[in-house]
Amino acid sequence: MVSERAKELFKEDDVELTVPPNEPRPVLLIVMGPASCGKSTIGSGIAEDLHLPFVDGDTLHPQSNIDKMSKGIPLTDDDRLPWLALIRSTAERVCKEQWERGEVRSKDNGGLGRAGIVIACSALKKWYRDILRGDPPAHPAARPEMEVHKPATDNLQTLFLYCHGTPELLAQRIAARKNHFMGAQMLKSQLATLELPRNEPGVAWVDIDGTPQEVRERALQSMKVVVRKEVDGNE
Numbered sequence: 001m002v003s004e005r006a007k008e009l010f011k012e013d014d015v016e017l018t019v020p021p022n023e024p025r026p027v028l029l030i031v032m033g034p035a036s037c038g039k040s041t042i043g044s045g046i047a048e049d050l051h052l053p054f055v056d057g058d059t060l061h062p063q064s065n066i067d068k069m070s071k072g073i074p075l076t077d078d079d080r081l082p083w084l085a086l087i088r089s090t091a092e093r094v095c096k097e098q099w100e101r102g103e104v105r106s107k108d109n110g111g112l113g114r115a116g117i118v119i120a121c122s123a124l125k126k127w128y129r130d131i132l133r134g135d136p137p138a139h140p141a142a143r144p145e146m147e148v149h150k151p152a153t154d155n156l157q158t159l160f161l162y163c164h165g166t167p168e169l170l171a172q173r174i175a176a177r178k179n180h181f182m183g184a185q186m187l188k189s190q191l192a193t194l195e196l197p198r199n200e201p202g203v204a205w206v207d208i209d210g211t212p213q214e215v216r217e218r219a220l221q222s223m224k225v226v227v228r229k230e231v232d233g234n235e
């Protein structure tokens with residue numbers, strides 16, 4: 001059930017991403033998974049490989065979310081909704097600017113031949129991913145009093161790379177990570193919240209076991225398969 005208010009917040013009228021009809025549709029590649037699965041490491045690596053900008057979703061949190069997580073308190077749906085909407089609108093803005101500045105890298109030069117961006121974001125639940133896809137949130141968290149930064153548009157196509165690891169491996173990685181607001185005790189709630197992105201369109205999976213270089217190469221290959229199928233295949 002999508003509330004009227006949610007539809008209003010996410011309606012397409014205010015959309016700024018006006019790519020002319022003869023231009024290929026831009027893409028948002030979300031590198032997703034629970035804390036310490038390697039989103040930032042993999043995301044920045046594949047962004048470089050694909051000649052796309054990279055944004056770590058953690059940099060878009062309001063301070064209140066960072067404060068909460070720093071105290072070991074997991075975020076709620078209410079905390080996450082404006083953050084997810086901001087990730088989506090940031091992607092729209094960056095793609096639009098890229099296109100306007102003529103910074104779109106052609107396929108001949110190793111790019112995707114369209115505007116795009118890679119963003120690391122845990123995107124733990126299916127409806128969070130739907131917001132990133134530009135769909136109105138079919139969830140009670142989209143209540144009238146919630147501040148959402150900007151409506152979304154379906155002009156921007158969203159694909160996901162899910163970084164899959166065993167709980168044991170994730171625990172090792174989070175324990176070894178230094179100076180991060182997300183403490184090791186948060187992994188439990190992350191795993192409990194995670195809804196695996198099965199049977200959803202445009203999702204690549206990568207196993208995170210291996211050296212950073214091995215995982216980066218595997219991630220790039222998996223992502224390219226999905227881009228070919230979901231993006232190039234629909235041209």
Ligand SMILES: Nc1ncnc2c1ncn2[C@@H]1O[C@H](COP(=O)(O)OP(=O)(O)O)[C@@H](O)[C@H]1O
Pocket residue numbers: 033034035036037038039040041042120173174176177178208209210211212213215
């Ligand atoms: N393939 C890998 N092997 C070993 N350590 C890794 C690997 N990938 C990432 N790391 C380390 O694991 C920790 C979590 O990675 P990070 O990219 O920050 O994950 P996330 O962004 O999902 O929280 C970091 O300390 C990072 O350096």
Ligand SMILES: O=C(O)[C@H](O)[C@@H](O)[C@H](O)[C@H](O)COP(=O)(O)O
Pocket residue numbers: 034035036039057058074075080121122123124182190
């Ligand atoms: O690197 C990490 O440890 C995670 O990515 C972490 O920063 C966190 O998961 C989200 O930014 C908060 O959002 P969620 O609670 O929705 O995962």
